[in-house]
Amino acid sequence: MNKWKKKQPATIKPFKRPTLAGDGFGGRAGFFLSRAVNNIRQNIFVNVVTVGTITLALLIVSLFMLVFVNLESATESWSERVQVTVYFDKELTSQDQSAFHEKISALSGVSRVSYVTRDEALKRFKIRLQGQEALLEGIRPEVLPTSFEIALKRSHRDTASVENFVVELKRIPGITEVQYGEEWVRRFNSFLNFMRLLGILLGGFLVIAAIFIVSNTIKLTIYSRRDELEVMALVGATRFFIKAPFLLEGLMQGLAGSVLSLALLFGLYEGFLQNAGSFLTFSPASSGFSFLSLEYIAGLLLAGSMLGFLGSLTSLKRFINV
Amino acid sequence: MIQLHNVSLAYQQDASALNNIDLKIGKGEFVFLTGPSGAGKTSLLRLLYGALTPNSGQVLIDGQNITRISRSQIPLLRRSIGVVFQDFKLLQNRTVFENVAIALEVLGWGRADIGKKTMHILKQMGIESKYNLATQRLSGGEQQRVALARALVNDPKILLADEPTGNLDDANKNQILNIFKEANIRGTTVVVATHDRRLIEQSHKRLVTLNKGEIVEQMEKETASDHQTL
Numbered sequence: 001m002n003k004w005k006k007k008q009p010a011t012i013k014p015f016k017r018p019t020l021a022g023d024g025f026g027g028r029a030g031f032f033l034s035r036a037v038n039n040i041r042q043n044i045f046v047n048v049v050t051v052g053t054i055t056l057a058l059l060i061v062s063l064f065m066l067v068f069v070n071l072e073s074a075t076e077s078w079s080e081r082v083q084v085t086v087y088f089d090k091e092l093t094s095q096d097q098s099a100f101h102e103k104i105s106a107l108s109g110v111s112r113v114s115y116v117t118r119d120e121a122l123k124r125f126k127i128r129l130q131g132q133e134a135l136l137e138g139i140r141p142e143v144l145p146t147s148f149e150i151a152l153k154r155s156h157r158d159t160a161s162v163e164n165f166v167v168e169l170k171r172i173p174g175i176t177e178v179q180y181g182e183e184w185v186r187r188f189n190s191f192l193n194f195m196r197l198l199g200i201l202l203g204g205f206l207v208i209a210a211i212f213i214v215s216n217t218i219k220l221t222i223y224s225r226r227d228e229l230e231v232m233a234l235v236g237a238t239r240f241f242i243k244a245p246f247l248l249e250g251l252m253q254g255l256a257g258s259v260l261s262l263a264l265l266f267g268l269y270e271g272f273l274q275n276a277g278s279f280l281t282f283s284p285a286s287s288g289f290s291f292l293s294l295e296y297i298a299g300l301l302l303a304g305s306m307l308g309f310l311g312s313l314t315s316l317k318r319f320i321n322v
Numbered sequence: 323m324i325q326l327h328n329v330s331l332a333y334q335q336d337a338s339a340l341n342n343i344d345l346k347i348g349k350g351e352f353v354f355l356t357g358p359s360g361a362g363k364t365s366l367l368r369l370l371y372g373a374l375t376p377n378s379g380q381v382l383i384d385g386q387n388i389t390r391i392s393r394s395q396i397p398l399l400r401r402s403i404g405v406v407f408q409d410f411k412l413l414q415n416r417t418v419f420e421n422v423a424i425a426l427e428v429l430g431w432g433r434a435d436i437g438k439k440t441m442h443i444l445k446q447m448g449i450e451s452k453y454n455l456a457t458q459r460l461s462g463g464e465q466q467r468v469a470l471a472r473a474l475v476n477d478p479k480i481l482l483a484d485e486p487t488g489n490l491d492d493a494n495k496n497q498i499l500n501i502f503k504e505a506n507i508r509g510t511t512v513v514v515a516t517h518d519r520r521l522i523e524q525s526h527k528r529l530v531t532l533n534k535g536e537i538v539e540q541m542e543k544e545t546a547s548d549h550q551t552l
Contacts, residue, residue: 227411236397238428
């Protein structure tokens with residue numbers, strides 16, 4: 001005999017509608033958060049797969065970023081060599097020096113101007129010819145020219161700007177001989193542009209691939225739970241109520257994936273630094289090979305979270321028909 | 323409680339599922355919808371809970387024209403309607419308790435209240451001892467009762483059931499029928515779509531027969547006159 005048969009309908013007391021679980025933003029957010037955490041616990045396998053996919057996708061992107069950022073900073077330091085030199089065949093008086101210094105500094109794009117005396121020029125010459133000092137015998141400072149070395153601001157190091165600058169420079173009375181290694185500047189800049197273009201293409205391609213992979217994985221996880229979405233809609237859940245836990249879940253998956261990928265990337269970076277000596281001829285640590293800056297790390301965390309969130313948002317649209 | 327005026331519905335242009343349906347179901351009534359497969363029983367039920375909108379005609383639920391409400395109001399409509407599906411639509415990897423509690427969670431009830439109310443309805447259905455089992459481990463009859471518990475847990479004004487006894491043996495059928503009757507006594511309007519002749523004959527309730535998308539026969543049996551009509 002079943003218990004329920006004995007139950008008399010008359011004895012059933014009607015329930016009053018109870019108070020809401022959590023009123024206000026805090027209460028609702030707490031409720032959705034606990035739902036999201038429960039969902040993750042109940043679908044642990046699917047979640048591990050999703051986080052793993054996001055981790056790998058972001059690891060590839062961030063690895064590329066690490067290499068690209070370091071190449072950029074390396075070329076940045078090479079571009080310091082873009083400098084314009086003004087030669088004089090006599091030693092300038094200190095009055096002349098300061099007059100030229102003032103005039104040159106007034107030109108746009110100048111970051112640093114320094115005067116090289118004859119003695120200084122000879123000293124440098126000696127350093128360059130180290131080991132072959134015999135060649136320097138008989139050379140006295142008087143045969144060397146004095147010069148102004150002009151370093152340019154970063155924004156003025158491209159070919160056209162340098163050429164413009166030289167034209168401006170030659171307008172200053174008394175300046176006739178200017179050298180700036182045109183060919184080198186031109187080659188260096190075209191190499192820089194080529195590398196940037198390649199980086200943008202490759203990076204863009206990787207980012208698109210990552211977005212595609214992650215959004216499809218999320219779509220699959222939501223597809224595997226479409227019956228839940230359907231049932232919630234049938235018992236009268238609003239669209240927001242159905243979506244919110246899934247969006248939070250996506251956000252958490254994205255955040256977890258980006259944290260993991262950064263941890264892996266840091267591991268790879270450290271491992272590379274430790275072992276690079278055995279297969280590279282230079283030490284990457286001493287040549288300025290550095291980890292991603294805080295801005296990039298924050299950007300990656302944000303991008304991962306948004307990837308999870310937006311992936312969930314777009315996938316949910318297909319499966320909720322309220 | 324439920325009114326349909328000249329309702330027509332077609333899934334495709336030339337094949338109509340429902341044709342000029344006029345139907346009034348009063349508050350607290352118990353109605354069987356019957357007819358052969360493909361007669362339009364399920365389509366009619368789906369109109370009532372807002373899963374479909376008719377191509378023409380009006381559908382009024384509790385005085386509200388649901389062909390005119392916005393999509394965002396459909397959830398609110400569904401909160402006053404309990405639906406039992408032929409395939410139950412239970413979440414297989416969730417427990418009995420969770421399956422029923424979901425109907426209260428969407429209303430924003432507190433945890434303690436959900437617990438009390440859910441266990442109460444499970445007790446009524448005679449499955450309170452299985453509250454912590456995953457529904458996939460239950461028998462067909464038990465699953466049907468979980469589905470019923472979910473439909474009834476928030477005391478809906480209307481209960482819709484589509485072939486609720488489809489795969490059940492006679493003992494289970496009777497139990498399910500009794501649950502419907504109890505809900506009806508408490509004031510819930512009940513609409514059951516079935517082609518189980520025996521169930522209909524046993525229960526002595528109003529009967530609406532559909533065929534090829536049209537109402538071909540309406541029979542009042544004993545009780546209909548006892549209830550107030552809209």
